Amino acid sequence: MIKSVKTEPVNVSVADYSSPSTSQQTYDLNVDPEIIVDDGYHENDHGHYVGLATQLSIEKKRELLQNPWIPPRNYDCESDASHLKRKFNHAWLDQYAPWLVYSKRLKGALCKHCVLVPPPISTKTMAYAVSADETADVAGKEQLSISGRFYDEIKKKIKEEFVGFVELKAQNASAIAEAIDNFLISFNLPTEDCIGFGFDGCSTIAGKECGVQAILRKKYPLALYFHCSSHKLNLVVNDANAVPEIRNTVATVKDVITFFREWTTRRNYAPNISQLSFLEPVVNALQAKSIDMISVGEHIKNIKNILRNDREFPDKISNEMLQKARAIAMDLNMEISVPRLAHKQTHRSKPP
Numbered sequence: 001m002i003k004s005v006k007t008e009p010v011n012v013s014v015a016d017y018s019s020p021s022t023s024q025q026t027y028d029l030n031v032d033p034e035i036i037v038d039d040g041y042h043e044n045d046h047g048h049y050v051g052l053a054t055q056l057s058i059e060k061k062r063e064l065l066q067n068p069w070i071p072p073r074n075y076d077c078e079s080d081a082s083h084l085k086r087k088f089n090h091a092w093l094d095q096y097a098p099w100l101v102y103s104k105r106l107k108g109a110l111c112k113h114c115v116l117v118p119p120p121i122s123t124k125t126m127a128y129a130v131s132a133d134e135t136a137d138v139a140g141k142e143q144l145s146i147s148g149r150f151y152d153e154i155k156k157k158i159k160e161e162f163v164g165f166v167e168l169k170a171q172n173a174s175a176i177a178e179a180i181d182n183f184l185i186s187f188n189l190p191t192e193d194c195i196g197f198g199f200d201g202c203s204t205i206a207g208k209e210c211g212v213q214a215i216l217r218k219k220y221p222l223a224l225y226f227h228c229s230s231h232k233l234n235l236v237v238n239d240a241n242a243v244p245e246i247r248n249t250v251a252t253v254k255d256v257i258t259f260f261r262e263w264t265t266r267r268n269y270a271p272n273i274s275q276l277s278f279l280e281p282v283v284n285a286l287q288a289k290s291i292d293m294i295s296v297g298e299h300i301k302n303i304k305n306i307l308r309n310d311r312e313f314p315d316k317i318s319n320e321m322l323q324k325a326r327a328i329a330m331d332l333n334m335e336i337s338v339p340r341l342a343h344k345q346t347h348r349s350k351p352p
Contacts, residue, residue, distance in 0.1 A: 041105045042104070044063065044068055044069040045069045045103050045104055046064065046069070046101050046103050046110050046112055046115050046116075047103030047110065048105060049115055049116065050106070050110070050115055050164075051164040051165055051166060051183075052186075053116050053117065053118050054187065056116070061116045061117075065116060068101045068112060069102075069103075069104070070093060070101075071093075071102050071104065075090065077102075080104075080107035088102060088108070088109055092109070099111050099112055099113055100112070106137075118164075126151075127150065127151070127193050127194075127195045128150040128189065128193060128195070129148070129150070129194070129196030129198060129223075130148060130149075130196070130223075131146075131149060131160075131197070132144055132145065132146045132147070132197075132198075132199060133145055133199070133200060134171070137165075142167070142168040142171060143166065143167055143168070144165065144166040144167075144168050144176065144179055144180070145162070145164075145165055146162075146164060146166060146180065147162050147163055148160070148163050163183075166180070166183050171204070173204050173205070173207065173211055173212045173215060176205075176212045177215040180216065181216065181219065191219060194220045194222065195222050195224065196225075196226055197213055197216060197217075197220075197223050197224070197225050197226065198226045198228060199212065199213060199228065200227070200228050206225070213225035
């Protein structure tokens with residue numbers, strides 16, 4: 001619900017988008033100030049238009065770019081970030097004015113250009129598949145994440161790209177299928193080129209008669225339904241637990257994981273277990289039928305030399321790793337530097 005209140009116009013400082021080189025230049029723009037109400041959001045709150053850029057007119061996009069909703073100075077950002085370690089700072093809106101906006105609806109910051117001018121999605125591919133899964137966002141609303149899978153003829157390989165989120169009004173099969181269908185239509189993707197859907201295996205999705213995949217396949221006849229491999233593995237493990245040997249093995253693996261996960265000290269020792277792989281040739285050699293003492297002595301001597309070199313020349317391995325990292329950084333035009341840690345900021349590094 002949006003309430004309109006007629007008030008005197010005020011001067012708001014916004015970025016000048018007519019010249020990219022003057023991102024800090026400001027001018028006066030007459031807008032109506034927003035009155036915060038508990039039961040609605042401002043119509044220029046960018047949170048309304050996430051994933052809907054293709055449905056907006058040029059005039060509406062221009063209005064949102066030039067006149068976004070700006071929270072007042074006394075807006076309580078801390079209550080929006082009660083589940084986070086840091087809250088939004090109102091000063092960031094001035095510091096990053098050319099692109100940063102705040103959404104009361106989504107309770108977080110957004111890049112206005114990413115919302116209103118998303119990267120174009122090419123429809124030149126001859127065939128594509130769609131994968132989707134639902135999850136809850138920080139506000140507790142169900143969001144359907146949609147990804148596309150297609151063959152890139154230029155790079156000669158299959159690529160998978162994230163496309164966007166869709167807010168679900170309901171969690172039944174017809175609502176989910178309609179949300180996916182409308183999303184594909186909004187990007188002008190031809191129905192005849194869709195050859196697959198990848199979802200999980202719950203009854204709402206995988207139902208043969210009234211499931212999401214059954215509803216979508218009526219409109220996309222060439223699309224086949226594929227079960228998520230991760231869910232398949234979980235189902236296979238559950239069915240395999242009927243075998244006592246497998247059930248005991250899975251229980252042992254879970255106990256080992258729990259043993260290392262409970263204590264930090266145990267986690268620190270866990271990476272050292274892989275170093276025992278140096279002893280594998282000796283163990284295998286000692287189990288051979290045609291083993292002799294001379295061969296055993298040579299194996300043990302080689303293992304001791306490897307361990308001795310690692311202990312006596314630790315800088316050699318570190319220098320080799322650093323040289324490889326520098327070579328990669330040079331290819332990426334990056335400079336390796338030691339980050340400077342700030343005293344008060346304990347959750348992130350502050351580079352020099």
